[in-house]
Amino acid sequence: MVGRASAVPAQQLDTVTPRMSHSTETDRRKELARTLRELRAATGMSGMQAAKAARFSQAKISRLERGVNVPTLEDVRTLTDVYNAPRHIRRRLEELTDDVREEFRRVVLHRGAADFQRRVGQIEESSQHIRTFTATIVPGLLQTADYARAVFRSGDLAAADVDAAVAAWLSRQELLRESGRRFTLVTTEGALRWCAESPTVMAAQMDHIAAATSVTGVRVGIISWGTVARVFPLHSWDIYDHRTVIVGTTTATAILTNRQDIDAYDALFTELEEMAVYGDDARRLLAQIAHDYREA
Secondary structure, eight states: OOOOOOOOOHHHHGGGOOOSOOOSHHHHHHHHHHHHHHHHHHHTOOHHHHHHHHTOOHHHHHHHHTTSSOOOHHHHHHHHHHTTOOHHHHHHHHHHHHHHHHHTOEEETTSSHHHHHHHHHHHHHTOSEEEEEESSSOOGGGOOHHHHHHHHHTTTOOHHHHHHHHHHHHHGGGGGGSTTOEEEEEEEHHHHTSOOSOHHHHHHHHHHHHHHTTSTTEEEEEEOTTOOOSOOOOSEEEEETTTEEEEEOSSEEEEEOOHHHHHHHHHHHHHHHHHOBOHHHHHHHHHHHHHHHHHO
């Protein structure tokens, strides 16, 4: 059983009323930490006393109040019991905890791939500028159906799941032709020469990318072989406006909204963007790669 503080005076509760106007993950995380810290201060408890009452370590109390760690719902309920927090503050802290932990949840690609594609589609639809870098694969918004099918088949998806995932994947490409949006899609020559399925599929894929370079609002960049590298990215990612980054790995995909993460990927993307060729130079390179596939 946890210990409880006596009722907190109303004038002190005014100082810990959560602010409801925050929208970014960083702001929500700060509000969560600040409110926990101010609730404890309003009771007059020290960090050690709060830890003892909640049966937490003092270090855990400190990490939660500084925003280093995100509490679980159980943590929040325990602490609001200890601090005898009013109901509206309890509800707000639980909402914040749900929101922040959802932002940090890893989304497994090999389970519910079609659902994940639809979720990404929702993020894309609300974005005005989408930036993509891929090191070893054609950017998703530029993939043909045959190429996408080869990619999804390389996992452990059932045939029906592959078809559903491809359909969801391709439906996202309709965004490329919507007015008012911008796309900056950067990939490497190595990705384009990584043969998926067959040379015939890849030749058609090169033609498809070349056609996309003429679409208004779409900027396709290719980092050609022999370009001196200044940075060494370890994986692919997408940046949605300046609010969300989606990072893909072999087993899972992470949706990042932390400002420091976004700034890091933004800076790395800028470096890669400067290394790529565009327009006529990109089309000439695509034509050469397509020719090489057809001669294979």
